[in-house]
Amino acid sequence: MTTNTRGVHIGRRLSDSKRPGETEILKVENLQVSFPTDDGLVQAVRGVSYTVREREVLGIVGESGSGKSVSSMAVMGLLPKSARISGSIRYRGEDVLAMSERKRRGLRGRKIAMVFQDPMTALNPVHTIGDQLAEAVLAHDLIPRKDALARAKEMLDLVGIPQAEARLRSYPHEFSGGMRQRAMIAMAIINNPDMIIADEPTTALDVTVQAQILEKLLEVKDAVDAAIVLITHDLGVIAGMAHRILVMYAGKPVEIGEVDQVFARPRMPYTVGLLGSIPSAAVSGERLQPIKGTPPSLINLPPGCPFSPRCPLADDQCRTAEPPMAETESGTQLAACHHWPKLAEATDPTAFFRTNSETS
Ligand SMILES: Nc1ncnc2c1ncn2[C@@H]1O[C@H](COP(=O)(O)OP(=O)(O)OP(=O)(O)O)[C@@H](O)[C@H]1O
Ligand code: SF4
Ligand SMILES: [Mg+2]
DSSP: EEEOTTTOEEEEEEGGSSSSOOOOOEEEEEEEEEEEEETTEEHHHHHHHEEETTOOOOEEEEEEEESSHHHHHHHHHSOTTTEEEEEEEEEEEEEESSSSSHHHHHHHHHTTEEEOOGGGGGOOOOOOHHHHHHHHHHOOOOOHHHHHHHHHHHHHHTOOOOSHHHTOOGGGGGGGGGHHHHHHHHHHTTTTEEEEEEEEETSSOOOOHHHHHHHHHHHHHHHOEEEEEEEEEEHHHHHHHHHHEEEETTTTTEEEHHHHHHHHHHOOOHHHHEEEEOTTOOOSSOOOOOOOOOOSSSSSSSSSSSTTOTTOOOOHHHHHHHOOOOEETTTTTEEETTTHHHHHHHHHHHHHHHHHHHOO
């Protein structure tokens, strides 16, 4: 059993779930997204690269505004028209950014599905749950409507909605928040996707319901053999649910690696600071101060490492040159920090943050 920051108990273990395969289904390379605004160009995503393998759960974590949602919406093709996008997104080798809108619609919902924080953004209040689930099937499959409704019932059963047959005739407002989120998961999996992108799927729910929904996500992942990209503020959720973790800061990945690896040996001070906020996973086991300060504005970012104003290890090099993502002592763990070897040498890297918080 895994406990996260808010005391959510995720009973179903990731180790009980199907193992990731070797095949990469999604490959994002140097993705950049900016938005022209009246105040200037917002550089929301500044070079994001990651891969997702079959059946893998990749956890993406980072403070509000770090570009988690924008980078995922780019994969889904759901960004507003004003967005300037560059880089490469490949789904099973196919260039997603070069696809026609028709082909992209086929990818969305059928191969890659999304679960949002607020189910009401995906559910239509004036149609029954059954109609909406059936429509989701019929948008991609020419099958009789009664078969689509039968599939809808099967999905509601799978996500744990009691009396699924009767519930097909309910409207979204007749569902509780947790049930709506289950219905949205049902909608996401109804076409047997390869990958589910879940953006803060449980943030709006209370702790007990959160745990049930997260467990259900792991269960349905196995039922439909999908990979998951799980976006969350909560490192504890990632500890319980993900194989690999991608840490974002100011529009860029700053650390990526296997969850066990990164939790045991963080190589980027921002990750160290984040880990300090979860007692069960903290490197030292002791609760630390939260990271002081706020992330930088994404308009006119100053040179150097964007974390430098908040980093206890920052020096002149950090303030002038932004560090690239680079291999650490382990080839499977990358970090963007000039001084990661200092974290590797330290017996307790979190001590840097304690010293900083005690003296400032
Ligand atoms: N349509 C838009 N126009 C201008 N700026 C935008 C637009 N959409 C997002 N942004 C900006 O892009 C940055 C990244 O936003 P994003 O929604 O990806 O953050 P996030 O990491 O998902 O944060 P949160 O945890 O709060 O959901 C933010 O600074 C946000 O204000
Ligand atoms: S590059 Fe410098 S400022 Fe940035 S995280 Fe590393 S030590 Fe801190
Ligand atoms: Mg977001």
